[in-house]
Amino acid sequence: MPVLHYRELIAWQLGMDLVEAVYRLSARFPDDERFGLTNQIRRASVSVPSNVAEGQGRGTPAEFAHFLRIANGSRQEVETQALLAVRLGFVQEKDAVPVLTLAEEFGRVNAGLMRSLITK
Numbered sequence: 001m002p003v004l005h006y007r008e009l010i011a012w013q014l015g016m017d018l019v020e021a022v023y024r025l026s027a028r029f030p031d032d033e034r035f036g037l038t039n040q041i042r043r044a045s046v047s048v049p050s051n052v053a054e055g056q057g058r059g060t061p062a063e064f065a066h067f068l069r070i071a072n073g074s075r076q077e078v079e080t081q082a083l084l085a086v087r088l089g090f091v092q093e094k095d096a097v098p099v100l101t102l103a104e105e106f107g108r109v110n111a112g113l114m115r116s117l118i119t120k
Contacts, residue, residue, distance in 0.1 A: 006056040011113050014106040015049030015071065021098045022078060029090045037090070041081040047074035048106065061117040068114045072107060079103045 006012050022045035026038045048071050055067025082096045082103075 004056075006053040009052060009056065009113070011068070011071075011106065011109045012049050012052040012056075014102060014109055015052055018048055018075070018078065018099065018102040018106055019045045021102050022082075025082065025085070025091060025095060025099050028095065029085060033090065037081060037085060037088075041078060041085070044074045044077040044081060047071065048078065052110075065114050065117045068110055068117070072110050072114075075103050075106050075110070 019042075022041055026041050029038045051067045051071035051074065055064040055071070058064055058067065079100060082099045085091050086093050086096050
């Protein structure tokens with residue numbers, strides 16, 4: 001079976017969608033949060049597809065799985081920070097739904113990808 005390029009992985013594609021949703025959401029944050037929560041949630045979101053790509057490029061299932069675990073941690077950071085933005089009143093709960101939905105979907109796909117690597 002040929003090895004997929006990281007851009008063909010659904011996990012990477014969902015991670016990229018998550019980054020876009022986070023940038024749209026965080027654009028609504030107050031200007032004085034530019035170096036606070038805005039920067040933090042954006043960096044965490046960028047880490048999600050970046051770690052999928054880096055892990056796939058490492059060449060071994062064990063290393064790939066390691067980077068997928070890191071991506072999952074970043075995904076949970078994004079979820080937490082989006083919920084925090086709601087609690088702080090930066091955005092309404094309905095505004096955070098796209099980010100939370102994509103993060104959850106990424107988590108499911110990523111977990112399946114990790115399981116497939118462990119069984120190899």
